[in-house]
Amino acid sequence: MTGLNLEHWVLEVGIAFLGAWAVWKSLPTDPEIDWQQFQLALGHAFQGQEPDTGIFSRPLNLVSWSALKVDASLTTSEDLDPQLLAVLGRKLEETIVVGSEELVADWARLFELQRLIADWSSDSLLPDLEKVLERRSQRFIFVVQGEDVQRMLVFLHANPAVRDFTGAIVVIEPIVDNDWMQEQFNHTEMDVEANISIPYFVCESTPTNVFTVASDPSGWKAIEVIDCFPEVLQWMTEKSLLWVVWIAMLLSKRKESV
Numbered sequence: 731m732t733g734l735n736l737e738h739w740v741l742e743v744g745i746a747f748l749g750a751w752a753v754w755k756s757l758p759t760d761p762e763i764d765w766q767q768f769q770l771a772l773g774h775a776f777q778g779q780e781p782d783t784g785i786f787s788r789p790l791n792l793v794s795w796s797a798l799k800v801d802a803s804l805t806t807s808e809d810l811d812p813q814l815l816a817v818l819g820r821k822l823e824e825t826i827v828v829g830s831e832e833l834v835a836d837w838a839r840l841f842e843l844q845r846l847i848a849d850w851s852s853d854s855l856l857p858d859l860e861k862v863l864e865r866r867s868q869r870f871i872f873v874v875q876g877e878d879v880q881r882m883l884v885f886l887h888a889n890p891a892v893r894d895f896t897g898a899i900v901v902i903e904p905i906v907d908n909d910w911m912q913e914q915f916n917h918t919e920m921d922v923e924a925n926i927s928i929p930y931f932v933c934e935s936t937p938t939n940v941f942t943v944a945s946d947p948s949g950w951k952a953i954e955v956i957d958c959f960p961e962v963l964q965w966m967t968e969k970s971l972l973w974v975v976w977i978a979m980l981l982s983k984r985k986e987s988v
Contacts, residue, residue: 769959793817804971807840821982829873836974850881869897879904887914894923898981900931917946926988927951933958
């Protein structure tokens with residue numbers, strides 16, 4: 731009987747271990763990327779300079795740093811290195827860009843992506859998103875600016891199913907309700923079912939830290955905030971599509987690292 735009891739105990743410990751391992755694997759995680767260093771390297775490469783790549787031997791798989799040299803007045807896809815354009819296109823092919831007509835148009839000028847013009851105050855937004863989502867593998871990229879950022883966040887908070895099909899959120903010069911952010915913008919209120927958290931790429935001229943989110947005691951992580959370099963806003967002001975390439979690079983780097 732002692733042997734049977736021992737075997738039973740070992741079996742219970744094994745089951746408990748496997749259960750704990752399954753829970754740990756299900757927690758949303760982030761790739762370990764030094765985004766500050768990676769963006770510094772991107773900035774140098776865009777200018778045709780040899781970047782201090784550190785641990786990044788290549789910016790993306792199959793793409794060399796030299797392929798990132800582009801003219802600051804980038805206006806069409808023809809101005810990009812063909813290999814870089816092809817790789818970014820493949821990385822983003824399962825995404826649907828959602829945002830205002832102006833912002834979505836910039837993405838359309840470079841990539842042949844499915845897109846949706848969004849009115850964040852419209853009651854038809856949720857049905858519209860459901861219509862364009864044709865496969866479970868597809869993910870939304872929400873690109874929002876100014877006061878639309880708050881409207882978008884409230885919409886996502888109210889619709890958990892949409893968050894589960896969100897691949898990334900790009901916020902530009904956000905205007906938000908600070909009280910709402912403190913109460914609702916956290917890992918619990920903005921949770922996701924997938925084991926990969928949603929990246930929020932925050933582009934603002936004056937850092938406000940309103941997107942700072944405290945760690946959850948349980949280890950649950952549904953949000954990753956990535957601060958974009960100021961050049962993104964400068965290029966937008968200059969009507970250069972470099973800002974789209976920059977965000978696409980960050981998106982693609984994170985996607986191939988998870």
